[in-house]
Amino acid sequence: MKITxxxxxxxxNALIGGMLKQGIGAADISVIDPSADARVSLAATYAVSCVESAETLSGVGNLLVLAVKPQQxxxxxxxxxxxxxDAVVVSIAAGLDMATLSRWLGGHRRIVRCMPNxxxxxxxxxxxxxxxxxVSDDERAAADRLLRSVGTTVWITDEVRMDAVTALSGSGPAYVFMFIEALEQAAADLGFTPEQGRQLAIGTVQGAAALAAQSAEPASVLRERVTSKGGTTEAxxxxxxxxxxxxxxxxGVKAAETRGRELGKLLGAI
Ligand SMILES: NC(=O)c1ccc[n+]([C@@H]2O[C@H](COP(=O)([O-])OP(=O)(O)OC[C@H]3O[C@@H](n4cnc5c(N)ncnc54)[C@H](OP(=O)(O)O)[C@@H]3O)[C@@H](O)[C@H]2O)c1
Incomplete structure (x- = not known):
């Protein structure tokens, strides 16, 4: 499998690092990037071959990963x-729908759209x-393997739902960072040092997320278990x-979904 x-x-960088860890050979990966700094860094870090422009490549191989900014x-x-x-085009560009991409790719239809975070x-x-x-089942599996090298994957049947994915998990880390910031603020108000506040806040988020992931119970039940009548959590x-x-x-998540739809329309209108 050759990947460009x-x-x-x-x-x-994240995807290439993940793929190499999964055993994909560096010789099977090429990168097109006009930035000399990016090419030097990628070649030095991962030993992948890098070219300045697509014109110098003989072909894109089996998978072409579109990893430039949507506006580029x-x-x-x-x-x-x-x-x-016959290459499968895997786009990780936020907000860019497959009909627009297909149009920009001269009608190419083997397209997988992804929203990582x-x-x-x-x-x-x-x-x-x-x-x-x-896109065939095998081609979907190849795209899935690529994205699983940097985490987990969820397949969505209807592309319209991708704006909701963006609103939940794409923007989601920012909501969690905001929660961590608020816990750190509370820690500071309660007299902890910034380092203690950071440790207590991040440790709590990490531990609670890991517990929720391992538990068969929904989050609401886990919450109720920590909340005794008349206790501190209830307060x-x-x-x-x-x-x-x-x-x-x-x-907020619903507002993000609406904004995603608006931005997608703007991109598609180019
Ligand atoms: N970062 C995230 O967490 C995240 C999450 C979800 C989705 N995404 C999506 O992932 C995509 C990449 O994001 P990123 O954060 O990796 O962006 P990035 O760090 O800016 O990487 C884009 C690279 O593409 C290069 N480039 C510009 N024009 C090009 C061209 N014509 N041909 C080939 N390469 C070109 C850029 O070079 P210059 O710097 O010289 O312009 C830059 O090295 C985006 O579409 C974004 O929406 C990112």
Missing amino acids: FLGGGNMA MREAVAPLVGRLG TPALIGAGITGLCALPE ALGIMTKKGVGEGIVA
Whole structure:
């Protein structure tokens, strides 16, 4: 399996690092990136072959991973039109729908669209994927293996749901960071040092997430178990509910989904 990356930035680095750890050979990976710094760094770190532009490649291989910014995409893919053969195009560009990509790729229809998130950079991402009907089961499996090298994957049948994936898990790390910030603020107000606050806040989020992941019980049951009548947790959750913390999160995620749809339309109109 030969894999070409268009764009050799943060996400390409994470994916290439993950793929090499899964046993894919560096000789099977090529990267196209106009930035000399990016090429030198990728070649030195992963021993993959790097080229400045698509024109110098004889072919893109079996998988072409589109890893440039959405606003760079149209110009970046133009040199590849008519040169894709049977390659499966795996796009990780946020917000860019497959119909637009297909149009920019001269009608190519073997496209998988993915929405990874930033924890992918440390191999702990979660990615939503969907594909056009022309992508076979084996080709889906190849795209799935690629994204599983940096975390877990969830397949979505209807592409329209990708804006919701973006709103939940794509933007989601920011919601969690905000929660950590608030815990750290509370820790500072209660007299802890910043380092103690950081340890207590992050340790709590990590531990609670790991417990929720391992438990067969829903989060609501785990929450109730920590909340004894008249106790400290109940006092905290009462105030948080009154302040609309839960409702604010649900409304925020829905606002992100709406914004994702608007931004997608703008991209598709280019
Ligand atoms: N970072 C994330 O956590 C994350 C999460 C989900 C989805 N994504 C998606 O992943 C994609 C890549 O994000 P990123 O954070 O890896 O971006 P990035 O670090 O900016 O990487 C993009 C790379 O593509 C290069 N590039 C620009 N024009 C090009 C062209 N014509 N041909 C080939 N390469 C070109 C850029 O070079 P220059 O720097 O010189 O422009 C840069 O090295 C984006 O579409 C983003 O929406 C990222």
